[in-house]
Structures are given as structure tokens and as C-alpha cells.
Amino acid sequence: MKIGYLMNSYPMTSTTFIRDEIQALEAQGVEIERYAIRQWHQPLVDENDKSEQGRTRYILTGRTSALIFDFIAEALFNPIGLMRALGTWQRLVRNAGGGFVRHCAYLLEAASLKRQTTQDNIQHLHTHFAANSAAVALLSERFGGPSFSFTVHGPDDFENTVSLSLREKIVRARFVAAISNYCRAQLASAAGIDVWSKLKIVRCGVDADTFTPSETPFDDNSTFVCVGRFSRHKAQVLIVEATARVARRYPQVRVLLIGDGENREAIEEAIHRLGMDNHVVLMGWRSNGEVRQTLGQARAFLLPSFAEGLPVAIMEAFAMARPVISTYIAGIPELVDHTCGWLVPAGSIEDIERAMIAALETPSAKLVEMGQEGRRRVLETHDVHRNAAGLRKLFADVARA
Secondary structure (H helix, E strand, O other), rough: EEEEEEEEEEEOHHHHHHHHHHHHHHOOOOOOEEEEEEEEOOOOOOOHHHHHHHHHHEEEOHHHHHHHHHHHHHHHHHHHHHHHHHHHHHHHHHHOEEEEHHHHHHHHHHHHHHHHHHHHHEEEEEEEEOOOHHHHHHHHHOOOOOOOEEEOOHHHHHHHOOOOOOHHHHHHHOOEEEEEEEHHHHHHHHOHHHHHHHHHEEOOOOOOOOOOOOOOOOOOOOEEEEEOOOOOOOOOHHHHHHHHHHHOOOEEEEEEEEEEOOOHHHHHHHHHHOOOOEEEEEEEEOHHHHHHHOOOOOOOEEEEEOOOOOHHHHHHHOOOOOOOEOOOOHHHHOOOOOOOEEEEEEOOOHHHHHHHHHHHHHHHHHOOOOOOOOHHHHHHHHHHHHHHHHHHHHHHHHHHH
């Protein structure tokens, strides 16, 4: 069975888990073609991502004329498919309460995708996230393209489920992969319990042979590490606030923030306002190797998000046997508890401070135990190869249907 993977932008430094999933499936013999609506607008820093970009076929980027040609061809030679797609397209526009131009783009992209996947003999299409790419996959299927499925992460997938036409997408999909039990429950709550049988748990994973236990000792180590896009959901500003308080008792404390994004200015403002220039370092996006090296230096990984799915960065830290400080929201408590880290209320600077101090005061031997428990959990439920095998079985079930 030949599978197409469709993403809105691909590859992206913040979504290497999709790349790892694709490559794990290919290692198990699944033939995959990569498609994306557009190229990512930021420079890629990892050589693996640069290689993936060369293997990806783009629907929109550099193809405006071809996009229009493909739509005209579908209108002339596939009028029945066009009518089906238009009926679904009208419901998407109505549910969204507007966005006419954006949805016109989806329709053109879907027509072009249908023609490309037909030419490539794609039998099934899979995508990640429930927004743009899932809409294009749905419309492509209505044109007469391959069946589709998609993986839902959250939190954006759950913010406006009606305007996203989430139920419509789930009903038409062959299956929907939820990354956690919490995610599956949110999908059923939004779309209706009658779709429950379509909702499958397929957890994100990491390569535990690549993210191996760090040999850096915990003794005399006061460094915390955070990896993630600088966004309102990730709450890195609160890390700066909490670090300013911790530094009063532990002036040697340091926090390394890997990532970038729309919240960078707010983080920089907090660093300068609180005099944290020597304590909080913004490292920008880094290659996979640099991320592993930095994670391995951490006394604990720190991610006090307001909203999440289940961050892959937590899995990566655990795979390297580093304890984790995070918030008890969404799917995070399914992986993190007191045996391998600290969970705090979202938005509480005081609790982030207390957790950081607890990590600094916990004996090294105990931190080793916590890190080992975290790695055990990742090996049990978040190994990328094992989870890819589960996804491969779902694809095979589609082929047999």
C-alpha cells in the first residue's frame, strides 16, 4: 500500500516528530510520498530536515499557475467529483462563518492534490492536525482522490471544533489517530460519541536509540532546559519570572530555552526587566544533535505550558533520563507524575518556583531514579518504532476494507 503524507508546511523544526514517524514507517517497509501545501518560511537547521525538504512535493509553493490549471482540468474532466467537493466545501465555509478566500484556496489545493496523488498511485493519505491540511485531504477525497485519515494533537484542534468542521472530517475519515486518552475523549466530546470506534490511540514517539541516557552527572548541576516554540501556549515568560525568584536563593541557576516564535519579544522583555540576562539564555532553533546535547546537560527539563497535546520534548527528555517539570493539563499526566518529575498548576509562577527549587534540592541519586523511570515509560508507550507499527496496521486495515 502506497501512503501519502500531507502537511500544511513541511518540514518544520518544531514538528520533527512527523519526520521521525514517516521514517519509522519507511523502515518497516511502508512506501510514502511526502506532500505539503507550502514550504516553511524559516530556515531549516537540521540536515535531516533539509533532506526531507528535497523529497517533498509542494501543492502551492511555486505552483500558482499549475494550481489553476489542475482545477480547470478537474472541472472539465471530473464534473461529478467537482460537484461532490463543492457540496462539502460549502459546508466547510458555512461552519467556519467566513473565510471565503481561504476556503477557495483549499478547493484549488485539493483539486491539485487529487491529480498528484492519482498520478503517484497513492492509495491512502494521512495528515497531522485537524485544520488546513485535513480540510484539503477531505476535499481531495470528495474530488475522487484517496481515502484519508489524520492525527489530532491539540490544543488548537479543540479550540473551535465547529468552525474547523471537526465532525465532518472525522465522519469522512477512515480513522482518526488521537495522541492520548485525553485527546480521544476531547474528540468524542466535540464530534459525538457515535464516532468513538473511529478514534484510535496512536501516541507520538521518539527514537530511544538516538535519545540515549545522558552521562552528565546531576552533582553541581543547576541548569534547566526548555525546548519548544515560543508561543502563548508554552508559557516561557513564566519560566523567566520563576527563575528570577529561584535565583535569589540559588544564584547559580541557569535556564536554556531552545526554540523561537511569536512570543520571543515578550520573553526578551521579561529577561531584561527582571535582570535575568545571565540566567536565561535564548538559544534559537537548534539541530537535533544540538538539542540532544543540551537536554543531556539539564538537571531537569522544564515546560510549564498553558495548553498542550502531549509534548514530544518531554518524551525526548525522559528518553535521556532527565526528570521533567510540567503542568497537569491535557495528556501530560498520562506520562508524568511524582515518580519521574513534578506537575504544577498551569499559570502558577509560585509552583514553578517551588518545583525548580525541589529539583535543585533533590539528591542526585533520587534524580537518577526519576530519570530512569521516565525513560522506562517512554520505552513502554512512546517508542517511535512501536507506535509506527500500530499506525502501519491501521493503514493495512484501510487497504483490506
